[in-house]
Amino acid sequence: MIYVVIPAGGSGTRLWPLSRAGHPKFLHPFTGTSASLLQATVERLGPLTTPERTMVVTGAAHAAAVARQLTGLPEENILVEPSPRDSCAAIALAAAVIAVRDPDAVMGSFAADHLIGDPQRWVDTVREAVRGAEQGLLMTVGITPTRPETGYGYLRTGEPVDGGPMRPVLEFKEKPSAEVADTYLRSGHYLWNAGMFVWRVSAFLAELARQQPDLHAGVTTIAAAWHSDEQDDVLGAVWPTLTKISVDYAVMEGAAAAGRVATVPGDFRWNDVGDFHTLGEVLSADPDGNVVLASDAKTEVLLHDSSGMVVAPQAGRLVAAVGVRDLIVVDTEDALLVCPRDRAQDVKSIVDELKRRGAEKLV
Amino acid sequence: MIYVVIPAGGSGTRLWPLSRAGHPKFLHPFTGTSASLLQATVERLGPLTTPERTMVVTGAAHAAAVARQLTGLPEENILVEPSPRDSCAAIALAAAVIAVRDPDAVMGSFAADHLIGDPQRWVDTVREAVRGAEQGLLMTVGITPTRPETGYGYLRTGEPVDGGPMRPVLEFKEKPSAEVADTYLRSGHYLWNAGMFVWRVSAFLAELARQQPDLHAGVTTIAAAWHSDEQDDVLGAVWPTLTKISVDYAVMEGAAAAGRVATVPGDFRWNDVGDFHTLGEVLSADPDGNVVLASDAKTEVLLHDSSGMVVAPQAGRLVAAVGVRDLIVVDTEDALLVCPRDRAQDVKSIVDELKRRGAEKLV
Numbered sequence: 001m002i003y004v005v006i007p008a009g010g011s012g013t014r015l016w017p018l019s020r021a022g023h024p025k026f027l028h029p030f031t032g033t034s035a036s037l038l039q040a041t042v043e044r045l046g047p048l049t050t051p052e053r054t055m056v057v058t059g060a061a062h063a064a065a066v067a068r069q070l071t072g073l074p075e076e077n078i079l080v081e082p083s084p085r086d087s088c089a090a091i092a093l094a095a096a097v098i099a100v101r102d103p104d105a106v107m108g109s110f111a112a113d114h115l116i117g118d119p120q121r122w123v124d125t126v127r128e129a130v131r132g133a134e135q136g137l138l139m140t141v142g143i144t145p146t147r148p149e150t151g152y153g154y155l156r157t158g159e160p161v162d163g164g165p166m167r168p169v170l171e172f173k174e175k176p177s178a179e180v181a182d183t184y185l186r187s188g189h190y191l192w193n194a195g196m197f198v199w200r201v202s203a204f205l206a207e208l209a210r211q212q213p214d215l216h217a218g219v220t221t222i223a224a225a226w227h228s229d230e231q232d233d234v235l236g237a238v239w240p241t242l243t244k245i246s247v248d249y250a251v252m253e254g255a256a257a258a259g260r261v262a263t264v265p266g267d268f269r270w271n272d273v274g275d276f277h278t279l280g281e282v283l284s285a286d287p288d289g290n291v292v293l294a295s296d297a298k299t300e301v302l303l304h305d306s307s308g309m310v311v312a313p314q315a316g317r318l319v320a321a322v323g324v325r326d327l328i329v330v331d332t333e334d335a336l337l338v339c340p341r342d343r344a345q346d347v348k349s350i351v352d353e354l355k356r357r358g359a360e361k362l363v
Numbered sequence: 364m365i366y367v368v369i370p371a372g373g374s375g376t377r378l379w380p381l382s383r384a385g386h387p388k389f390l391h392p393f394t395g396t397s398a399s400l401l402q403a404t405v406e407r408l409g410p411l412t413t414p415e416r417t418m419v420v421t422g423a424a425h426a427a428a429v430a431r432q433l434t435g436l437p438e439e440n441i442l443v444e445p446s447p448r449d450s451c452a453a454i455a456l457a458a459a460v461i462a463v464r465d466p467d468a469v470m471g472s473f474a475a476d477h478l479i480g481d482p483q484r485w486v487d488t489v490r491e492a493v494r495g496a497e498q499g500l501l502m503t504v505g506i507t508p509t510r511p512e513t514g515y516g517y518l519r520t521g522e523p524v525d526g527g528p529m530r531p532v533l534e535f536k537e538k539p540s541a542e543v544a545d546t547y548l549r550s551g552h553y554l555w556n557a558g559m560f561v562w563r564v565s566a567f568l569a570e571l572a573r574q575q576p577d578l579h580a581g582v583t584t585i586a587a588a589w590h591s592d593e594q595d596d597v598l599g600a601v602w603p604t605l606t607k608i609s610v611d612y613a614v615m616e617g618a619a620a621a622g623r624v625a626t627v628p629g630d631f632r633w634n635d636v637g638d639f640h641t642l643g644e645v646l647s648a649d650p651d652g653n654v655v656l657a658s659d660a661k662t663e664v665l666l667h668d669s670s671g672m673v674v675a676p677q678a679g680r681l682v683a684a685v686g687v688r689d690l691i692v693v694d695t696e697d698a699l700l701v702c703p704r705d706r707a708q709d710v711k712s713i714v715d716e717l718k719r720r721g722a723e724k725l726v
Contacts, residue, residue: 017683300722304712318698318725320380320713323706324690331699335681336692338701343686349667350683359663362681 002130002198003105004049005094006041007087008058008066008112013351014275014344017335018293018312021363026112027065030273030293032283037273038112039069044119048108048126055079055097056112057090076227082239088250089242091197092208092215096223099201106133107204109197109247115282117269125165128264129198132166138207138255139198140169142191142263143270148181151274151345153193153248155263169261172253191265193248194272203260204251211254218242276328277344280310310341335362365493365561366468367412368457369404370450371421371429371475376714377638377707380698381656381675384726389475390428393636393656395646400476400636402432407482411471411489418442418460419475420453439590445602451613452605454560455571455578459586462564469496470567472560472610478645480632488528491627492561495529501570501618502561503532505554505626506633511544514637514708516556516611518626532624535616554628556611557635566623567614574617581605639691640707643673673704698725 012025019025026038035043038056045054051072057079058066067078079097081090091109098105108126116122129139142155156171172193176184184190197204209216218238225234243250255261271282280291292301293312300318301311308326313319315331328344330337339347354363375388382388389401398406401419408417414435420442421429430441442460444453454472461468471489479485492502505518519534535556539547547553560567572579581601588597606613618624634645643654655664656675663681664674671689676682678694691707693700702710717726 017681302713302716304709304716305706317696318380318717318722320698320700322700322702322709322713324701324703327687327701329699329701333680335683336694336699337683337685338687338690338692339685340687343668346667346685350665350685353665353667354681359681 001049001053003053003098003102003107003201004045004055005091005098005107005109006038006054006056006112007090007109008038008056008062009081009084009087009090010113012113012274013348015273015279016347016351017330017332017337017362018314022061023065024062024113025273027062027069030279030283031115036069037115038066040115041110041112042070042073044116044122045110047123051077055094057081057094058112059084082236084244085239085242086244086246087195088208088212088215088245088247089219089239091247092205092219093222095201095204095208096219097226099205100223100226103202105201106130106198107201109195111195111272113273114194115269115271115273117271117282119268122266122268122270125264125266125268126196126198128165129196132262132264133198133200133203136200136203136260137262138203138252138260139166140252140261140263141194141196141198141266142169143194144265144267145185145190145192148178148185149192150175150178150181152272154181154184155191155193157189157191157263157265161262165264166262167265168259169256169263172248172256191263192270194266194270195248196266197247197252207251207255207260212243212245212250214241215243215245215250275344275347276310276312276330276339277341280308280328280341308341364412364416366416366461366465366470366564367408367418368454368461368470368472369401369417369419369475370453370472371401371419371425372444372447372450372453373476375476375637376711378636378642379710379714380693380695380700380725381677384723385424386428387425387476388636390425390432393642393646394478399432400478401429403478404473404475405433405436407479407485408473410486414440418457420444420457421475422447445599447607448602448605449607449609450558451571451575451578451608451610452582452602454610455568455582456585458564458567458571459582460589462568463586463589466565468564469493469561470564472558474558474635476636477557478632478634478636480634480645482631484631485629485633488627488629488631489559489561491528492559495625495627496561496563496566499563499566499623500625501566501615501623503615503624503626504557504559504561504629505532506557507628507630508548508553508555511541511548512555513538513541513544515635517544517547518554518556520552520554520626520628524625528627529625530628531622532619532626535611535619554626555633557629557633558611559629560610560615570614570618570623575606575608575613577604578606578608578613638707638710639673639675639693639702640704643671643691643704671704 012019055077063080132139154173158168288307290309299313302320306321310328312330326341328339375382418440426443495502517536521531651670653672662676665683667685669684675693689704691702
């Protein structure tokens with residue numbers, strides 16, 4: 001049984017107007033069932049860990065919602081960030097808290113807002129990664145790419161170790177251009193970086209101390225005060241001083257350069273549910289290829305001579321369409337979105353414009 | 364000063380979900396101003412008639428709304444049909460009531476739900492038609508066609524009389540196929556039938572007596588009891604027995620065959636506001652060609668990289684679109700419609716489907 005941290009942050013602006021700053025992506029049931037992405041993430045951890053060893057790191061604004069969605073989790077396992085400090089601080093705090101309790105612990109870090117189509121295969125892959133972590137490596141689970149995707153970062157990998165599935169990660173690559181993504185895909189040496197990590201807390205903290213000594217000192221100080229009367233005071237004093245940086249950039253890239261990162265390629269129908277088009281690809285469609293994301297069964301949808309639609313009728317009203325193809329229609333109480341599926345990435349521009357206009361209530 | 368009857372019926376199903384059975388097209392401000400189509404119709408009659416000589420024939424369900432929109436009209440000039448009996452009964456009742464008051468009267472009949480871009484020119488054209496009516500002809504105002512429209516009926520006309528604008532109407536033609544409409548347009552002998560009529564009530568009632576003797580007898584009986592204690596009893600008893608038939612089919616086609624119909628071609632930017640595409644053509648657009656039909660100024664519309672849209676944000680919510688072209692988006696409290704402009708005619712199919720499902724509340 002490993003320890004697990006689930007960083008639950010990010011608002012998912014490309015899923016606006018469903019996903020909002022106040023009710024972000026991971027709290028939504030974008031799973032085809034009534035479970036939220038966060039709940040589905042915890043459920044699929046069942047074979048790997050226990051609720052006592054599972055921690056969620058989330059923002060103050062979402063702590064209550066997380067606590068209510070994850071009733072099986074001990075209260076003290078919901079770590080509340082006083083302010084957003086990016087993924088390195090969140091994951092490092094969890095690692096430091098776990099290390100106090102069990103210095104030899106292996107921990108995994110898995111995003112709260114991804115979908116996995118084949119959970120059993122995912123568990124098997126993580127178990128392979130645990131074996132690498134037990135050897136002292138910082139492991140990532142890379143995704144075997146299926147298309148020249150420009151929206152993800154990539155892992156450049158070396159030759160498999162001992163004929164097994166594990167391979168060294170030579171380099172972390174930023175989101176590529178379409179041309180570069182194409183060469184990555186053809187080469188067979190690149191995996192998608194899905195931000196899934198497995199390591200011994202001691203190995204991770206050692207790398208953190210080497211590359212980000214201030215961050216290491218900060219989370220060590222906070223962890224030392226954890227479960228004491230001073231927990232909140234120390235957290236409140238130290239947290240705002242921590243560097244705002246992603247774990248990839250702060251630790252993993254440097255560790256890869258030092259030969260300390262390896263990966264196990266995964267092929268378990270992973271999806272980051274980044275936008276409504278992707279969501280439409282993952283969830284089950286009717287015979288016309290229309291996907292309806294209904295919050296309740298009473299909502300009526302009337303799609304006449306329409307196909308390839310992604311419709312989210314979340315305001316209890318009739319949504320009627322005639323003669324439309326491959327369109328996203330998201331209907332909420334205070335905002336409506338209409339957008340072609342191939343422009344799903346640009347939904348972010350609406351959120352940007354609303355922020356510019358000061359319409360914070362709608363963001 | 365002529366008499367005028369405005370038949371205010373028809374629900375405008377192609378303008379669903381704005382136009383409903385309970386709140387039909389003519390009550391809506393589809394005019395680019397705050398005036399409803401009905402109010403605009405009465406306003407443009409100003410130079411031709413007086414409120415005392417203006418009658419509206421409408422269904423029982425809309426009598427109150429009509430009365431409130433037309434505060435200048437005498438109460439007794441709002442004729443309420445006990446049940447829908449199509450246009451011949453409505454117009455014939457008005458003609459019979461007017462004939463009791465003034466047997467030599469000239470009356471016009473103009474739909475409640477059309478838009479006219481150049482009201483002064485329209486008035487001039489109607490005045491030409493009045494001259495024909497004074498000669499005993501049943502006059503129609505035909506519209507000079509600008510495209511091979513398949514959605515309207517046509518008038519086949521003869522050579523101009525005495526070099527004036529007036530021409531005999533040889534035949535009423537049903538809505539044609541695209542091919543036939545094209546030959547109509549090229550020939551120069553066809554006009555659109557816009558359902559605008561001008562005649563002496565005596566001439567119309569004589570033709571009605573000749574072609575539809577039962578209908579004539581019925582409305583004569585009702586008109587004889589008009590303004591008496593028995594008005595409601597007689598109306599209630601006789602009205603349901605009247606033939607349900609359009610005035611074109613019941614009277615005008617036969618009168619044309621008998622050489623008693625003439626027309627004055629009109630060129631005053633007439634529009635029947637039949638669907639949202641047409642509405643988008645008529646109302647003023649922003650530089651990107653987007654037309655917004657807002658019920659109040661507070662409604663926000665955010666059209667990002669979108670053009671040619673017809674948007675009706677009538678639920679007080681933000682309507683946001685990204686990367687869409689030539690789409691109709693109509694947002695009301697209980698129903699949302701999304702449809703391409705070139706499928707605007709097919710909105711009717713949604714209404715048909717809702718009726719089939721028994722969702723009368725939404726129709």
